[in-house]
Amino acid sequence: MRLSVLDQSTALSGRAEDESIRETVALARHCDTLGYHRFWVSEHHGHPAIVGSAPEVLLAAIAVQTSRIRIGSAGVMLPHYSALKVAEQFRVLEALAPGRVDLGVGRAPGSDMRTAQALNPNARHAAERFPQQVQELQAWLEGSELPPEHPSRGITAHPRGPGMPALWMLGSSDYGAQLAARLGWPYAFAYFFADGQGAGPALELYRALFKPSDRLAQPQATFCVFALAADDEATAWRAFASRERWRxxxxRGRLGPLPSPQEALARPLDTAEQAQVQALRQDAAVGTARQVGDKLRALADRYELDELVIVTWAHDPALRRRSYELLAAEFGLA
Incomplete structure (x- = not known):
């Protein structure tokens, strides 16, 4: 089974946000040497905890500091932008890292609606054009012509080249699954976003409705899953306390940077929170490399997946890097 990485440039309490961006680049270099298949970055806006706001810029830095690993977005929130501009940005990335670029797109705002409005004054209606934008994007990336009646027919996305980024549809609902199936695109489900809720039906729908395309003959799907491994179980669960408290x-509507384990554990849990923590811990892929590996393999077997994308939040960057090292060894990545 292949393992990949999704990094969200998480803001950490007590540290400047710009450090999180540099840590993402450092982690990409590290995972390049460990044998991970892909390294994806996310897009969020106006978010005090997730500060990766410009994946295309971040990927340019990662492209020139890695040599083997695929790099990509998970994803670009297309309704904020012109499809032509996104095509141009990712054609530039393809020139920097030929044959290594994934372009994952999503319909969600990755922000609150007020911030989405600031990014695009037509935000309230932009999502309605998403299927059309997706088809425009594919045409400009492929260098194929838009329909005769399209007002932008004849426009080309530069720079041209022999290859193009691999297109992925991202989602956490049935909508993205159906659109990916209709277009014949690979599909990535944000399993970590709601602890797997809706994952099974979305994947079943995607596989049932899939129509082969010129670029993909069979359905290709993956889940983006939270996982945290450490040298011993106690260390892993202590580190996980940060994400527990953040969740x-x-x-309760309180957003902020990821607290340290000390900060998280210093706040006693009330009765309702104790029940929530119990639910969070029940299926969490947290523990030693073997314990986490067993849970990831069981998930992959259950849904017949040959790749998982690992999301890891930890207040200590060294502990997060160690988690990826341990899982690389557990799965025999090379």
Whole structure:
């Protein structure tokens, strides 16, 4: 089974946000040497905890500092932008890292609606054009012509080259699954976003409706899954306390940077929070490399997946790097 990485440039309490961007680049270099298949970065706006706001810029830095690993977006929130501009940005990335670029796109705003409005004054209606934007994007990336009646017919996305980025549809609902199936695109489900809710039906729908395309003959799907491994189980669960506290606060509308384990554990849990933590821990892929590996293999077997994309939040960057090292060894990545 292949393992890949999704990094969200998480803001850490007590540290400047710009450090998180540089840490993402450092992690990409590290995972390049460990044998991970892909390294994806996300897009969020106006978010105090997830500060990767410009994946195309971040990927340019990663492209010139890695040599083997595929790099890509998970994803570009297409309704914020012109499809032509996104095609141009990713054609530039393809020139920097030929044959290594993935362009994952999504329909969600990756922000609150007020921020989405600031990014695109027509944000409230932009999502309605998403299927059309996706087809425009594919045409400009491939260098194929738009339909005769299209107002932008005849426009070319530069720079041209022999290859093009691999297109992925991202989602956490049935909508993306159906669109990916209709277009014959690979599909990535954000399993970590809601602890797997809706993952099974979305994947089943994608596989049932899939129509082969020139670029993909059979359905290709993956899940983006949270996982955290450490040298011993106690260390892993202590590190996970940061994400637990962040999730509890988010559920109550309190967003902020990822707290340290010390900060998280210093705040006693009330009765409702204790029940939430119990639910979070029940299926969490947290522990030693073997324990985490067993859970990831069981998930992959259950849904017949040959690749998982690992999301890891930890307040200590060294511990996060260690987690990826341990999982690379557990799965025999090379």
């Amino acid at each position: 509890l606060d988010r559920a």
